[in-house]
Amino acid sequence: MFKIPAVWMRGGTSKCWVFEWDNLQVPGKSVDEVLLRLFGSPDHRQVDGVGGGTSTTSKAVILSRSLGEDADVDYTFAQVAIDEHKVDWGSNCGNCSAVVAPYAIERGWVEPGQESTSVRTLNTNTDQLILQKVPTPGGALQDPGTQLIPGVPFPGLPVGMGFLDPAGRTTGKLFPTGEPLDKVTFDGRQVPATLIDAGAPLIILDAASIGLTGHETAADIDSQAALLVHLDDVRRDAAVRMGLAASRAEAERAIPKLAIVATASPDDEADLVVRMLSMGRLHPALAITGSVALTMAAQHEGTVVRDLLATDPSSGLTMRTPAGIVQTWAEVRDGVPVVGTLRSARRIADAELLLPQTW
Amino acid sequence: MFKIPAVWMRGGTSKCWVFEWDNLQVPGKSVDEVLLRLFGSPDHRQVDGVGGGTSTTSKAVILSRSLGEDADVDYTFAQVAIDEHKVDWGSNCGNCSAVVAPYAIERGWVEPGQESTSVRTLNTNTDQLILQKVPTPGGALQDPGTQLIPGVPFPGLPVGMGFLDPAGRTTGKLFPTGEPLDKVTFDGRQVPATLIDAGAPLIILDAASIGLTGHETAADIDSQAALLVHLDDVRRDAAVRMGLAASRAEAERAIPKLAIVATASPDDEADLVVRMLSMGRLHPALAITGSVALTMAAQHEGTVVRDLLATDPSSGLTMRTPAGIVQTWAEVRDGVPVVGTLRSARRIADAELLLPQTW
Known part of the structure; x- marks a missing residue:
């Protein structure tokens, strides 16, 4: 059987399985096929896999170190269908996004700062740069962090997520009609x-x-x-x-x-x-x-x-x-407007997922 | 943080987290407290833990090598409550029972036979001996096995489960009133x-x-x-x-x-x-x-x-x-009546669960 390294993390109000691209390469199988079998899909209970049988617990985030200048980490979100033989790559998930900075710091891809650490992340589904910021007092991530958010009864690491220059990324203009009203x-x-x-x-x-x-x-x-x-x-x-x-x-x-x-x-x-x-x-x-x-x-x-x-x-x-209060922050960094929000994240488990040799 | 080794297995139509007793010892915490935090309870979604938010996916099996003469492995079943701060130790789970023999063979606790391997298991919730039998052609467990059961769309290892001398274990008599009718x-x-x-x-x-x-x-x-x-x-x-x-x-x-x-x-x-x-x-x-x-x-x-x-x-x-057909078998082994049934099991993931230092 194949052993696929993966980390299970809560990001915001979702549970996300975090992979690195290299680890999802299986001879003769597409990444879609590998994800579906790992998650136990199609099956409404996903009882033979790591999926949780609901949309917020059937999610994958796939990472690699960025090859470009603008980002430290590239990440791709995948919504693994439950009852269907289908993986949806069409959108990003803001909740699962919050796992990227903690993962990259833990993995040693980004050198932690003494107070906080900024990680430049590129979501490949939307081509959006998100600047994430996590406290790292004394150069280390806290265990487990103290950030509470609506919908999650346990605390996690606070993850600030700043969308860099978010205006007009789809239409080219902040106000596509030319008017604010x-x-x-x-x-x-x-x-x-x-x-x-x-x-x-x-x-x-x-x-x-x-x-x-x-x-x-x-x-x-x-x-x-x-x-x-x-x-x-x-x-x-x-x-x-x-x-x-x-x-x-x-x-x-x-x-x-x-x-x-x-x-x-x-x-x-x-x-x-x-x-x-x-x-x-x-x-x-x-x-x-x-x-x-x-x-x-x-x-x-x-x-x-x-x-x-x-x-x-x-x-x-x-x-x-x-669901309660949602807070955002806004700033201008090096002349670029940044709008951010705060989520929490926690690493739940380090794992090797067992993929059958044939299926 | 504490890192708790655990294996995630499907047993029959349930998903079961498999632990060894030694690994659940955490200073200042009871095993109940440790299990509840690992599973993310109380929380109806168990979003910050390994529980799946349903009764069939919020189960633990805890194993040790048997110290007695009669069994190879002792196992205890725990139903981890979802919304409540409670662990129920009152009964066994026939589905999760099916993970015990494959785990014990993989762990090296029992020497595999060339065709099949019998593992003598003692369920401590009910004090019931269950003789489990798994095919091990050439001395190895199959990957992933070919056994299909109602309710699970993927195959697993067939696990025969024979209840040894099951008569009268609660009342002392097969027919407690003295009559078959x-x-x-x-x-x-x-x-x-x-x-x-x-x-x-x-x-x-x-x-x-x-x-x-x-x-x-x-x-x-x-x-x-x-x-x-x-x-x-x-x-x-x-x-x-x-x-x-x-x-x-x-x-x-x-x-x-x-x-x-x-x-x-x-x-x-x-x-x-x-x-x-x-x-x-x-x-x-x-x-x-x-x-x-x-x-x-x-x-x-x-x-x-x-x-x-x-x-x-x-x-x-x-x-x-x-749900479909359920099959049992009956035999007499060394003069002792055995009644058995067949489930399937599959190892889904090897993991280290991350337990916060404080919670």
């Missing part, structure tokens, strides 16, 4: 919207303008079929106006995403209240790319976000989401 | 029943005598509240008559279990049709201890099982369960 048609009415491309393309609507509060639960949203139709109309129109699709019909379901924002009350203990829609459903928290786009929007006069803020957004935002 | 009260009527103690205590009813066919689904059973009440009445009466409880009220929910049996038709491709009730619900297949008791019952004249059989039960039974 547009009008879009919602249920026959014109309502204000910000169409922005930072981290990923996003449409931002003011909750009040569409009859919502921003504090809606998943059940509140899911029970309003007409609302979901109107929001998808807005999304498809925006896809065309942002140059992401040639026609409404061709707009992809995943891009752009849509955020509904509202002024925070003192009870929210935040700068902004956010409900995000992804794939036609309320996101349980906030996609990391969405938090980047909202933070960039806050820094520009005239956007839907800026108009709702009572606080100074120049160094980042504190956002109230269904 | 009794009458019990079901819904005010007297119906025939076999009360047997082999592997574990079991009441066996003829499906036809209580208005069932033996082919019922979980939905069929769950929707009949009155039926479940009558069956629990039978169970509580039997607990008293078998000497397992002083009164009906004191009867435990888990013991005895109850099996409903029916004559097999040619379509069943089996000797017997079985529906088993465990903890007040239809079992998805058949508990391994239940299959042992049914096989022993079949070998005795006058029991409910024997009266339904058209085949010779002396070498074992083929039983149709909701």
